[in-house]
Amino acid sequence: MRTATVTRNTLETRITVTLDLDGSGQAKLQTGVPFLDHMLDQVARHGLVDLDIHAEGDLHIDAHHTVEDIGITLGQAFARAIGDKKGIRRYGHAYVPLDEALSRVVIDLSGRPGLTYAVEYTRAAIGQFDVDLFSEFFHGFVNHAMVTLHVDNLRGVNAHHQAETIFKAFGRALRMACEIDERLGGATPSTKGTLSA
Numbered sequence: 001m002r003t004a005t006v007t008r009n010t011l012e013t014r015i016t017v018t019l020d021l022d023g024s025g026q027a028k029l030q031t032g033v034p035f036l037d038h039m040l041d042q043v044a045r046h047g048l049v050d051l052d053i054h055a056e057g058d059l060h061i062d063a064h065h066t067v068e069d070i071g072i073t074l075g076q077a078f079a080r081a082i083g084d085k086k087g088i089r090r091y092g093h094a095y096v097p098l099d100e101a102l103s104r105v106v107i108d109l110s111g112r113p114g115l116t117y118a119v120e121y122t123r124a125a126i127g128q129f130d131v132d133l134f135s136e137f138f139h140g141f142v143n144h145a146m147v148t149l150h151v152d153n154l155r156g157v158n159a160h161h162q163a164e165t166i167f168k169a170f171g172r173a174l175r176m177a178c179e180i181d182e183r184l185g186g187a188t189p190s191t192k193g194t195l196s197a
Contacts, residue, residue, distance in 0.1 A: 002178075004080035008073045012065040013057040019077040021178050023050025031055040031070060033063050035129035036137075039167040040070075046096075047171030067133040071140025078145040085109055087184045092177030096169040101156030103165035105173045108148040115142045119153040119166065126159050134163065 002021040008014075027044035029037040031053060044051045053074070057066030082088070093106040103119075115138055121131040142149045151170070156162035 002081045002083060004077040006073050006077040006080065008069060008076070010065075010069065013055060013069040015053070015055045015057075015066075015069055015073045017070070017073045017077040018050075018052040019074070019081050020050035021078075021081050023048060026050045028052045028054075031066060032057060032059050033066055033129065035126055035163075036063075036067055036070070036133075039134075039163060042164060042167040043171040043174070045171065046168045047175040049171070049174070063130065063133055064136065068136040068140045071137035072144050075141040075144030075146075078141070078147075082109065082178065084188075085111075086188050087180045087182075089177055089179050089181045092173035092175065094169040094172035094176070096165045096172065098161045098165045098168075099158070101158060101161035101165045102154045103156075103162065103169045104150075104152045104154060105166065105169035106150040107170075107173045107177050109177050110148045111146050112148060113143045113146050114148040115139055116150045116152075119151060119162065121153075121159045121162055122157055123159045126163060131159060131163065134166070 005018040007016045025045040025048045027041045029040050031037050032055060040051060040053060053070060055066055055070055059066060090109050095104050117135050117138060124131060138149060138151060151166055153162050153166060
């Protein structure tokens with residue numbers, strides 16, 4: 001079973017993430033940040049992963065610590081759940097449109113953290129959510145999941161649509177990369193023989 005539960009407690013946040021990479025797209029999300037819940041639900045549904053995330057953070061200050069630490073904790077849970085990576089496809093990619101918006105996400109479960117994030121939102125906030133925090137979320141995720149991630153919003157006018165295409169594409173790309181490739185026969189998809197740093 002490719003599952004993991006990670007709890008992260010700091011003076012700023014208290015977060016528990018349970019992740020099942022071979023789920024059916026179910027999500028139980030209580031982050032205290034409604035728009036982030038909406039985006040994480042997209043990851044679960046389109047990535048066919050089950051996510052259970054409970055977070056309490058210093059939202060009286062702002063959402064920065066909560067959003068970043070959820071990315072960190074989700075990355076840690078992913079690293080545990082994916083295990084030794086034998087037999088996986090390793091690479092995943094997806095283009096996802098929503099009306100006028102189009103985003104591309106490409107991931108490599110390389111064992112090396114790296115993020116290229118090319119997104120220019122058309123406004124600074126979606127409701128009460130500061131769109132700068134999405135970059136913090138993805139940085140937290142890649143640094144602890146040990147993956148290489150490229151996120152590109154290719155076009156878009158509506159900032160909600162831009163964000164939604166990114167998270168849907170992230171879920172789809174993650175799903176592809178985590179799939180078992182029967183042709184590999186359980187081998188590690190790397191000429192090095194390992195997918196670690």
